[in-house]
Amino acid sequence: MSLDWLGPGRVPVTLNVNGREVEVTIEPRRTLLSVLREELGLTGTKEGCDEGNCGACTVLVDGRTVYACLVLAVDCSGRCVRTVEGLRRAENLHPVQEAFVDQDAFQCGFCTSGQIVSAVSLLEQNPKPHRGDIERAMAGNLCRCGAYPNIVAAVLEAARLEEAPDAKD
Amino acid sequence: MTETVGRPWVRADARAKVTGQAKFPGDFGMADMVHAKILFADRPHARVVSIDTSEAAQVEGVVAIFTAQDVPVNEYGLQTADQPVLCGPGSGKPGADVVRFVGDQVALVVADTRAAAEQARGLMEITYEDLPVVSDPFEALKPGAPQIHPGREASELHPELSTEGNFICHHQIRKGDMEAGWAQADVVVEGQYHTPGQEHAYLQPEAGLAYIDDEGRVAVVVAGQWAWEDQRQIAHALDIPVEEIRVIYPAIGGAFGGREDMSVQIVLALAAYRLQRPVKITWTREESIRGHCKRHPMWFRCKWGATREGELVAAEVQVVADGGAYCYTTNKVLGNTTITCTGPYAFPNAKVDVDGVYTNNPPSGAMRGFGAPQGIFAAEMQMNKLAEALGMDPVALRMRNLLQDEMPTTTGTPLAGGVHLQEVTERCALAAGWERAEEGWRKPAAKGVALAGRPKEAMRTGMGMAVGFKNVGFSFGYQENCWLRIELRGEDDIERAIVTIGTADVGQGAHTVLQQMAAEALQVSMERVSLEASDTGTSPGSSGSASASRTTFMAGNAIREAAALALDGWREGERPAVVEHTYLAPETTPLDPDTGEGFPNFAYGYVAQVVEVVVDVETGELRVRRVVCADDVGKAINPEQVEGQIEGGVVQAMGWVTCENFIAQAGRVLTPHLSTYLIPTIADVPERMETIIVEKPDPRGPWGARGMGEMPFLPLAPALLAAVHDATGVWIDEFPLTPERVLRSLRDGGSLLECDWE
Ligand code: FES
Ligand code: FES
Numbered sequence: 001m002s003l004d005w006l007g008p009g010r011v012p013v014t015l016n017v018n019g020r021e022v023e024v025t026i027e028p029r030r031t032l033l034s035v036l037r038e039e040l041g042l043t044g045t046k047e048g049c050d051e052g053n054c055g056a057c058t059v060l061v062d063g064r065t066v067y068a069c070l071v072l073a074v075d076c077s078g079r080c081v082r083t084v085e086g087l088r089r090a091e092n093l094h095p096v097q098e099a100f101v102d103q104d105a106f107q108c109g110f111c112t113s114g115q116i117v118s119a120v121s122l123l124e125q126n127p128k129p130h131r132g133d134i135e136r137a138m139a140g141n142l143c144r145c146g147a148y149p150n151i152v153a154a155v156l157e158a159a160r161l162e163e164a165p166d167a168k169d
Numbered sequence: 170m171t172e173t174v175g176r177p178w179v180r181a182d183a184r185a186k187v188t189g190q191a192k193f194p195g196d197f198g199m200a201d202m203v204h205a206k207i208l209f210a211d212r213p214h215a216r217v218v219s220i221d222t223s224e225a226a227q228v229e230g231v232v233a234i235f236t237a238q239d240v241p242v243n244e245y246g247l248q249t250a251d252q253p254v255l256c257g258p259g260s261g262k263p264g265a266d267v268v269r270f271v272g273d274q275v276a277l278v279v280a281d282t283r284a285a286a287e288q289a290r291g292l293m294e295i296t297y298e299d300l301p302v303v304s305d306p307f308e309a310l311k312p313g314a315p316q317i318h319p320g321r322e323a324s325e326l327h328p329e330l331s332t333e334g335n336f337i338c339h340h341q342i343r344k345g346d347m348e349a350g351w352a353q354a355d356v357v358v359e360g361q362y363h364t365p366g367q368e369h370a371y372l373q374p375e376a377g378l379a380y381i382d383d384e385g386r387v388a389v390v391v392a393g394q395w396a397w398e399d400q401r402q403i404a405h406a407l408d409i410p411v412e413e414i415r416v417i418y419p420a421i422g423g424a425f426g427g428r429e430d431m432s433v434q435i436v437l438a439l440a441a442y443r444l445q446r447p448v449k450i451t452w453t454r455e456e457s458i459r460g461h462c463k464r465h466p467m468w469f470r471c472k473w474g475a476t477r478e479g480e481l482v483a484a485e486v487q488v489v490a491d492g493g494a495y496c497y498t499t500n501k502v503l504g505n506t507t508i509t510c511t512g513p514y515a516f517p518n519a520k521v522d523v524d525g526v527y528t529n530n531p532p533s534g535a536m537r538g539f540g541a542p543q544g545i546f547a548a549e550m551q552m553n554k555l556a557e558a559l560g561m562d563p564v565a566l567r568m569r570n571l572l573q574d575e576m577p578t579t580t581g582t583p584l585a586g587g588v589h590l591q592e593v594t595e596r597c598a599l600a601a602g603w604e605r606a607e608e609g610w611r612k613p614a615a616k617g618v619a620l621a622g623r624p625k626e627a628m629r630t631g632m633g634m635a636v637g638f639k640n641v642g643f644s645f646g647y648q649e650n651c652w653l654r655i656e657l658r659g660e661d662d663i664e665r666a667i668v669t670i671g672t673a674d675v676g677q678g679a680h681t682v683l684q685q686m687a688a689e690a691l692q693v694s695m696e697r698v699s700l701e702a703s704d705t706g707t708s709p710g711s712s713g714s715a716s717a718s719r720t721t722f723m724a725g726n727a728i729r730e731a732a733a734l735a736l737d738g739w740r741e742g743e744r745p746a747v748v749e750h751t752y753l754a755p756e757t758t759p760l761d762p763d764t765g766e767g768f769p770n771f772a773y774g775y776v777a778q779v780v781e782v783v784v785d786v787e788t789g790e791l792r793v794r795r796v797v798c799a800d801d802v803g804k805a806i807n808p809e810q811v812e813g814q815i816e817g818g819v820v821q822a823m824g825w826v827t828c829e830n831f832i833a834q835a836g837r838v839l840t841p842h843l844s845t846y847l848i849p850t851i852a853d854v855p856e857r858m859e860t861i862i863v864e865k866p867d868p869r870g871p872w873g874a875r876g877m878g879e880m881p882f883l884p885l886a887p888a889l890l891a892a893v894h895d896a897t898g899v900w901i902d903e904f905p906l907t908p909e910r911v912l913r914s915l916r917d918g919g920s921l922l923e924c925d926w927e
Contacts, residue, residue: 043196044189046422048372049454053843056372084189097187101179104809107817108676109186110372110422116187135852142843144372144423145676146820147813148851149858 013077017042018086024073032076033057033068036083044084044113048142055141058114059083065121067140084113087120095161096120096154105154107145115141119155128159173688173695174872177809181681181700182420182674191420194392195376195451202378202447203232205440206286207433208276208293209459210256210268213529213836214300214315217257217266217275221294225278228292230285233444235277237265240439241408247398247430249324252495252532254406254435267300269317270494270531271837272460277436279448304836306468306491306526307925309335317494317527328762329500337492337525338500340507342579342765350483350518354474358554361922362471363903364543364886366491366831367464367536367824368840370848373422374457375432378449379441386413386706387442392421394429395714396671400705402431403438414438418703424675425821426535427461429716430497458841462497462534463831465490465525468924469510469547479561481570484511484579486547487926488523490533490540497534499525504645504760508769509544511579512552513590513638514570519579521765529836535716537821538882541639549635549887554900563634563891564598564610571636581766584638584773585755586867586875589801593777594636596861597799601632601779615895618783618794627787630794633891636777637883640770641876642719646759649771650751651723652710655687655735657746663693663739669701671712672724677878678810679720685806686725686871690732710751718876721806722772725871727752755869772867775801776880778819780888784896786915789908791893792856793823796885799861803875808862811877815860818881824849826886826904 010025017040024039033050036042036059048056050069057068060082087094093101096119106112115138122129122137129137134155143151185191222234237243238259244250253265256273260266268275276293280286301315308314317335324330329338351357377391387407393399396416404411421428433450440448452460467490474483488506492499507523556563571590575583599605602613615630642649653670657663668687674680680700687698701707713723731750738746755771781795796819805811828847832839840846866873886904893911894900901911902920914920 037196038198042189043192046193046373047195047451048374049843051454051842051844053454054372084187088188093184093187100187101183104177104180104183104813106186107678107813108372108421108423109182109191110193110420110676112186113189139850139852142372142848142850144370144425144821144848145813146817146849146854148820148849148854149816150813151851 011074013074015073015076015081016079017081018083026073028072028074030073031069032071032073035073036068042083042085046110046113048110055114055118056111058117058141060117060121063124065118084117087116094120096123096158099154099158099161103150103154103157105150106147111141111143115143115151119158122155123159123162127162129155173685174806175804178681178685178695178807180678181684193373193420193422194378194390197378197390198449199378199380199447202449203279203281204283204286205277205279205437205448205450206290207274207436208278208290209271209456210273210275211271212268212297212299213271214302215268215297216300217268218296218298220257220276224294225289225292228280228285228289230281231289232279232281233440235436235439240406242406245402245406245431245435246496247498248327248500249330249496251318264318270529272531274436277440279440279444302529302836304528304530304833306489306528309526309528317529327500335527337496337527338503340503340523340760340765342507342519342521343763344579344581345518347483347485347518347520351474353476353482355477356555356558357472357474358551358558359472360551360554361902361924362469362547362550363922364467364546365905366466366533367829368458368831368846369425369427369536370843370846371423371425371427374452374454375461376451377433377437378447379437380447381441381445382415386415387438388415388417389434389438390417390419391434392424392428393418394424394673394675394716396673396703396705397711398714399431399434403435406435407439407442415706418673421673421675424715425537426539426716429535429714430462432461454843455841458846459838462532464536465492465499465502465533465540465543467506467543470926471547471551473551473555475555475559479559479566479569481514481516483518484516485520486510490525491528491530492525493528493530493532495532497532499533501643501645502535502540504769505540505640506544507765508578508580509541509639510547512545512548513572513636515572515576516579521579530833531838537818538639538879539717541637541879542883542886545637545883546886549884550890550902553633553887553891562610562612564594564603567594567636579765580760580769582768585770586772586869587865589775589863589865590636590638592865593775593799593801593863596863597777597779597797598634600859600861601797623785627785629784629786629896630781631892631894631896632779632781633888633895634777634779635884635887635891637880638773638775639718639880639883641722641772641774642717642754642770644757644771645769646757649713649719649723649754651712651727652708652751653712653727653731654749655731657735657739663691663697666691666693666698667701668698669707670724671703671705671708672720673703673715675715677814678807679715682721682806682810683724683728686728687732690729691736718774718878718880721874722870722876723752723754725874729871772870772875774875774877774880776883778884778888780885780892782889782892782896784893784911786897789912791906791911793889794855795857796855797859798881799863800877800880801863801865801875802877803867803870804864804873805862806872806874811862812860814878815881816858819858819885820849820854822882822885826889827906830905830907
């Protein structure tokens with residue numbers, strides 16, 4: 001018995017992931033999450049539910065956060081995808097990554113990629129967020145370890161770092 | 170002194186986790202791997218009459234289908250092997266053809282792709298004969314109730330396990346003279362309580378990869394809490410020597426007790442062993458919520474008496490716990506409930522009966538607090554009601570009755586390792602605003618709040634407090650132990666110290682703390698210590714489970730003792746100096762089956778909390794404004810991580826009390842998604858969280874440390890419900906506090922709990 005129920009067969013798709021053009025041949029039903037993880041080996045983006053309820057799969061598409069489990073990879077053809085692996089600036093951590101380390105903003109770390117991507121996006125749109133802005137922007141990223149107070153602190157610290165890169169004590 | 174202990178070292182895996190490089194079980198792959206899917210029973214109680222795999226096997230890409238008849242020894246379980254690996258006929262194990270909850274596993278389908286495995290799973294033809302379902306533990310105890318595990322044999326190892334009816338186990342305490350106690354009581358408070366189940370909802374669903382390693386062993390890469398025990402259970406089911414199984418834990422995405430019992434381990438190992446090629450599995454969120462255990466739902470009936478002056482004289486407590494379809498750790502969990510359900514108080518007279526009951530609900534097992542949050546909830550509700558009945562301040566009533574050094578508990582022996590209940594209570598109360606005046610303790614007056622868009626008179630504020638304690642380790646007679654190996658390399662100086670240990674880092678930061686303690690014990694810098702952890706291939710001994718708040722205490726002591734031995738060897742010129750060592754915790758005893766007398770635990774942690782809430786009496790919504798938590802951790806080896814544990818524990822406990830609502834109806838799970846089972850988000854955390862780390866050393870703890878991972882969870886529920894009472898004048902004796910429940914309770918003037926106690 002064949003797998004016809006999966007819909008149309010494979011098609012070539014070109015994606016721009018973390019600044020690199022990549023070509024994959026995939027069935028149109030495949031989510032961006034599964035293509036990132038299984039075709040491109042970018043396992044930093046996590047699968048916590050695969051149904052849009054946890055935020056572990058958060059990535060940026062053309063600068064906006066999306067749940068990669070709710071987006072079809074074919075729909076991202078020709079668009080710019082950024083994942084946690086693409087945040088580093090040369091050899092340095094991104095200020096948000098640095099602040100997460102500094103503020104101990106995670107325990108198990110499974111939600112962390114998604115949290116960091118959401119925080120990066122928030123700061124790109126709102127460089128000086130208040131606690132309420134952070135809560136609104138990041139309420140879609142669950143953390144079962146309950147690292148929330150430190151996540152808030154990390155985003156606030158990252159905002160300070162971005163403003164004055166040398167101001168870190 | 171290098172003083173690595175007591176400082177906020179950055180987590181060893183921090184960089185890997187913020188860059189996405191840390192590998193969790195689902196992140197592994199191998200070139201020629203195949204994919205597996207489990208066929209779950211999806212019905213709560215039924216006999217599997219037959220399994221027809223013929224159509225499924227025709228699906229393009231299907232490699233193999235495993236059923237009960239393929240499992241050499243078709244049983245497993247942490248305390249007693251009462252669960253089939255795969256349910257169905259043909260395995261020779263009596264009763265293994267019956268499914269007892271919706272998450273029982275019936276078959277494993279392996280194929281080239283996930284999609285093919287999924288399709289084939291859908292084509293499996295299973296003929297079931299449904300059996301009567303019992304999903305209420307009170308019903309399960311009635312004569313004529315369907316029997317979940319008929320014909321059980323007595324366990325020598327665990328005499329508290331019952332062989333009668335649907336009883337899993339029974340614990341009891343008989344202390345003093347109840348008649349005399351009641352005669353002394355001027356005030357008696359009676360209450361009934363219900364605490365709900367709870368889903369772990371660790372963010373990383375179960376996943377794993379099994380393969381044949383270069384030494385020919387079946388290696389299983391998976392998330393768990395006790396690699397050595399997983400290895401033992403896999404080997405038992407596959408009927409091959411333990412050394413031929415290797416269990417490896419990579420980064421683990423949370424556990425909270427839910428990974429203590431196994432999920433994918435045995436079937437993965439079975440498939441890799443039979444196929445001699447790598448097999449991968451990843452559970453969906455729905456499979457995870459249906460497939461693993463939950464916190465025990467419990468029902469309490471309590472009667473406590475005190476003199477007019479506020480001296481506790483008698484307590485009678487009856488507890489029924491829904492253990493679900495299999496034992497898991499129910500006997501141990503209920504041991505903790507037995508000793509905590511009378512609170513941290515000195516009762517001269519006590520009568521306690523605790524029953525665990527089999528039903529067709531998902532199994533109940535370990536979850537943060539391990540039976541103590543439930544016991545503490547009932548106890549502290551009683552205590553707060555007593556304070557009200559006596560017209561006493563809740564802090565004052567506690568200060569009068571809290572256990573202190575050398576005072577016997579209800580089990581007749583004192584708590585080990587120094588008792589600091591008064592310190593945590595006092596420091597918490599003072600920080601929260603209580604005043605200690607001439608005439609005693611005085612609670613601060615509640616401040617009103619205004620919320621945009623809400624009428625002021627609908628917003629009621631309140632403040633409540635509760636105290637908790639919990640043991641470190643499983644104990645109750647179990648000899649806690651921890652194996653490790655230390656190797657010191659170098660010429661003149663120790664250039665590298667390699668610590669090999671089985672201990673799992675489930676996200677709590679254990680590996681960082683172990684590295685700190687090793688550096689301190691060996692007097693070398695952190696950079697010189699490397700940890701090889703969580704691989705039974707390198708750690709043949711048992712380092713014990715990463716649970717029961719035991720890791721720092723047990724592994725820390727193991728490190729201290731082994732380091733001393735290794736340094737002896739080093740001084741005598743051994744190069745490298747190598748020591749393998751097992752630390753044994755102080756001895757304990759089980760509780761006497763008739764009186765409950767005994768010395769169940771070797772160490773404890775203490776905690777007190779004050780919670781402030783605002784309740785909207787028109788909508789039933791509530792908001793936690795502030796939590797103050799004082800936690801005696803003995804010694805904070807890593808203060809930053811301790812704070813993280815406190816905050817995380819509080820958030821998780823808040824979820825349990827407010828928004829998390831696990832619903833099973835007639836054994837079927839109605840909340841199998843994170844869209845229906847709601848856990849707290851960043852917007853739900855208290856506006857203010859204040860942690861007070863108290864460091865009263867346990868003389869036998871490493872550098873004085875006690876366990877602490879579970880303690881912050883304990884007092885939150887009763888403190889929050891006391892705050893709701895303070896705000897509204899109504900005692901709500903059950904939760905979660907959904908707006909509907911709050912409004913109904915306000916309308917009815919309280920909870921109307923009806924249980925069939927006889
Ligand atoms: S995996 Fe996409 S939201 Fe959970
Ligand atoms: S750090 Fe574990 S889920 Fe967020």
